[in-house]
Amino acid sequence: MQIYVGKNGQQLGPYTLLQINEMLEAGEVNGDTLGWMPGESGWKPLRELPPVLSLIQSIEKGKLDAELARSDRPTLPPPSSIPPQRLPSHAISRFGARMIDLMIFQIILSSVWILPDPPQSMPNPDDYENFRDFFAALWKVSQDTSNTEQLEYAWKVLYFQLGSVFAWQLIEPIFLALTSTTFGKWIFRLRVSGPDGGRPGFFRCLYRSVLLFLFGMGAGFEPLRWIANFFAFFRIQNSGVAFWDEQAHTRVDQDPVGPGRSLLVLLVLIALMAADYFLPR
Structure with missing residues (x-):
């Protein structure tokens, strides 16, 4: 599968789905970046390309889970206030x-x-x-x-x-x-x-x-x-x-x-x- 990306008026690619995933994780492209793949009638935001949409959703879910994990992490008390171990x-x-x-x-x-x-x-x-x-x-x-x-x-x-x-x-x-x-x-x-x-x-x-x-x-x-x-x-x-x-x-x-x-x-x-x-x- 080959996907082309349009950035700053330039056509970049083709990229494989794995390369697109790496670019999404690195922040080089996002869901609003224009893209095209064979079978599409014209350039569309990457999030509207079905194979890329699943990648974007997976990455966003991973970021959300990480954020929730950080927010749920208990705050450790300063060493002076830690009770003695029983x-x-x-x-x-x-x-x-x-x-x-x-x-x-x-x-x-x-x-x-x-x-x-x-x-x-x-x-x-x-x-x-x-x-x-x-x-x-x-x-x-x-x-x-x-x-x-x-x-x-x-x-x-x-x-x-x-x-x-x-x-x-x-x-x-x-x-x-x-x-x-x-x-x-x-x-x-x-x-x-x-x-x-x-x-x-x-x-x-x-x-x-x-x-x-x-x-x-x-x-x-x-x-x-x-x-x-x-x-x-x-x-x-x-x-x-x-x-x-x-x-x-x-x-x-x-x-x-x-x-x-x-x-x-x-x-x-x-x-x-x-x-x-x-x-x-």
Whole structure:
């Protein structure tokens, strides 16, 4: 196909359709430029030549799409106003935050809930370095049903441990609904949010805590708690989402933890372990 172009009183060409397309894109000719091709009765604007008209429409559509794309492109804020990046929470941070929260709550609760003096045959907490070893010894003693007084005391202590864990599951939703965090989570710069990115409601947090208590802590029973912790840890580590957050439609994000915050975490843990060891139980 040969097409002639008339510009400035001169006849130019012939050109192929591909050459006409290149000239249109380069702006050398436009739809109003006169043209002629075999079969036409006379010179006409290029837009009236059917083969050229489709080229013009295609080029104009491409320009329009590019203009729309530029107008829809979001304007980036200046660097100073860009909010800090929130990262998916790390499993170690989440478990560390929960450990700190439970330690603080149990220390406070133990100062209010005073246990009776143990029988002479019962393990003495002063003989153990931490609560875990003490409770393990109590569990062993609780299996001996021959001593009623000893058995009754053992169950009271075990009820205290389970009760403190369960009670925290009821108190934590209040903190999350009001502030999106707890002290332990604040230490690790963790924040719990709802589906809309804001603070989750109390009942959503309560539902989350119940699921966490059952599936993340094995309802507080050994060895279910360790099994539940194991699977929960690796699920969070691999997918970044815990089962209870997935079901409750909550999200746990974490701001970057710098050296200063890491030092604060270490100091808090040392202080809590010291309180656990030295405070009367």
